[in-house]
Amino acid sequence: EAQVTQNPRYLITVTGKKLTVTCSQNMNHEYMSWYRQDPGLGLRQIYYSMNVEVTDKGDVPEGYKVSRKEKRNFPLILESPSPNQTSLYFCASSPGGDVNEQYFGPGTRLTVT
Amino acid sequence: QQPVQSPQAVILREGEDAVINCSSSKALYSVHWYRQKHGEAPVFLMILLKGGEQKGHDKISASFNEKKQQSSLYLTASQLSYSGTYFCGTEAGGYNKLIFGAGTRLAVHP
Numbered sequence: 001e002a003q004v005t006q007n008p009r010y011l012i013t014v015t016g017k018k019l020t021v022t023c024s025q026n027m028n029h030e031y032m033s034w035y036r037q038d039p040g041l042g043l044r045q046i047y048y049s050m051n052v053e054v055t056d057k058g059d060v061p062e063g064y065k066v067s068r069k070e071k072r073n074f075p076l077i078l079e080s081p082s083p084n085q086t087s088l089y090f091c092a093s094s095p096g097g098d099v100n101e102q103y104f105g106p107g108t109r110l111t112v113t
Numbered sequence: 114q115q116p117v118q119s120p121q122a123v124i125l126r127e128g129e130d131a132v133i134n135c136s137s138s139k140a141l142y143s144v145h146w147y148r149q150k151h152g153e154a155p156v157f158l159m160i161l162l163k164g165g166e167q168k169g170h171d172k173i174s175a176s177f178n179e180k181k182q183q184s185s186l187y188l189t190a191s192q193l194s195y196s197g198t199y200f201c202g203t204e205a206g207g208y209n210k211l212i213f214g215a216g217t218r219l220a221v222h223p
Contacts, residue, residue: 033211042115042200043155043213059212090154098162100204102145102211104154 002027004105006091012111013081021076021108023091029103030096032074033058034066036087037107043090049074050096081112114138116203118214125191125221133186133217135201144177144184145202145211148195155200158186191221 004025013019025032033048035058045058049068063085065077074093078085091105116137123131135144143162147155161177161184172189188195198218202211 035213040215042215043202045211045213048210056210058210098143099160100143100145100211101157101160102147102155102202103157106154 002103004091004093004103006089006105006108008108009106010109012113014113015082016080019078019081019110021078021089021091021110023074023076023105024072025074025091025093025103026072027093027095027103028071029093030071031094031100032068033092033094033102034064034074034076035090035092036060036085037090038087046076046089081110083112086110086112115212116201116214118199118201118217120217121215122218123220125195125219127193127221127223128190129221131188131191131219133188133199133201133219135184135186135203135214137182137203137205139182139203139205141177141179141182141203141205143204144175145204146175146184146186147200147202147213148197149200149216150197158199188219191219193221193223195219196221 034046035043044060047066049055089108092102094100094102119134146158149155175186177184198216202213
């Protein structure tokens with residue numbers, strides 16, 4: 001089954017404790033992205049990747065890091081989480097080209113206290 | 114800049130029609146439409162490309178006016194299953210840099 005998986009689905013952590021949210025896709029997609037969703041703000045892109053070792057900043061990259069060492073994986077790293085990073089996070093992959101449909105993972109709800 | 118969606122919320126009875134608008138200040142390469150049900154991930158509905166035709170998906174269709182940098186999503190004869198939040202996403206540069214609007218909440222009641 002074609003899918004994007006994220007782990008963990010729920011995470012409660014404390015300020016400053018480094019964490020990683022994993023994302024994996026099995027569709028051989030070139031493009032992958034991370035979004036955060038906050039009430040009233042829609043989905044905001046954090047980082048995106050066009051291929052292995054090629055990443056670029058989205059609209060809200062501060063406080064986040066990413067890496068793309070393999071085509072299927074695109075982890076999101078919060079080196080020193082802060083309460084304003086409490087949010088719902090979605091990973092997405094897409095094939096590129098004209099019909100660049102985004103396939104979203106199930107989401108990770110992160111709470112930073 | 115984030116595209117502007119209107120209205121912010123719509124309440125319908127089954128069978129009624131609705132239009133959701135998406136407006137950008139930038140010249141656009143494409144417009145995506147997604148629907149998100151409560152507690153779930155967004156799901157792709159359709160994409161409209163610059164120079165392309167109006168798209169349709171069951172009783173949901175969309176148009177893209179490149180000159181006005183606007184897109185509209187048309188929901189006809191709405192069903193209960195149409196309830197959710199609808200997002201437009203715009204691509205200006207064509208490099209997967211998708212910018213989403215704040216969303217339009219649609220509730221369909223019996």
